[in-house]
Amino acid sequence: MTTEARVDGRRSNRRGAAGRAAILDAAVTALASGSPGSVSANRIAKTAGATWGTVKYQFGDVDGLWAAVLRQTAERRGELPYRENNRSPLPQRVGEIIETLFAGLTTSADARAIENLRAALPRDHAELERLYPNTAAELASWKDSWTHACQKAFADLDVDPARVKEVAAFLPAALRGLVSEAQLGTYSDLDEARRGLTRSIVAYLSPHSHN
Structure with a gap:
């Protein structure tokens, strides 16, 4: 050449x-x-x-485009803000995860883009996988990567991995609910709501609550 x-x-x-x-x-x-x-x-x-x-x-095709959009936003989002040698106590870690998610969902153009794209896609998994197989696979991978990130964030603490998995399952939806309240306007104190959510999760994950 x-x-x-x-x-x-x-x-x-x-x-x-x-x-x-x-x-x-x-x-x-x-x-x-x-x-x-x-x-x-x-x-x-x-x-x-x-x-x-x-x-x-x-x-x-358009399926490949949407899958690429999802992949790019996931790469830009990165992992939860924890180092391998993190020494923060459980309450601080939970609080930082919640604040990171809330800030991302309220201020990030990527988050708004993903919410609007998801709203336009089929709700039924079988239909989604038939029409947009690559997009469906990318969305499905988010569940496992998010659960892994949460497990990693608490791996050095004495917490039940099964409970961490449960928290990982409901936390994004819970934060989207608070973001929706912020967007619609509410008389509720959302700072107080996030503090309450943090304390509830900490209490659930604390070792003494495993018995």
Whole structure:
């Protein structure tokens, strides 16, 4: 291969990566807006200055696009904020997880994009898996990765892994409920609500409650 061919190949790869990134950014922006037609791959392609053919080349189809959007937002979200040598007590760890989730759900464009995308997808798992198999697989993987992250966050403490799994199962939905209250307007004190949720989880996970 000549030097010119290698250079042209690298330029082509860079252009392809830039085009892919532009489409994903346009998809997240459109989905986060929640505007009518935001879940339209054709409209997203036009916003990114691309064609539907380019979207198909990069992602295969709309299922591949949605799966890629989910994967990118998961990568940007990262893991829970704990180091392997974390020495924080149980109440602080639970509180930080809750505050991290609440802040992400209330301020993150990625979170709004995912909520709007999920709202547009079929609710029935069988239908979702039939129509959007890659998207369904990506969403299903989130459950296991989230449970693993929670188990890892408390691994060095004397807590029941089964109870951590239960907390991992209900916590995202509980925080979405509080976020919904914040968005709709409420007379409830949501700071107090999060403190109460934290104390309830700590009490449930504390070793003395295992008996």
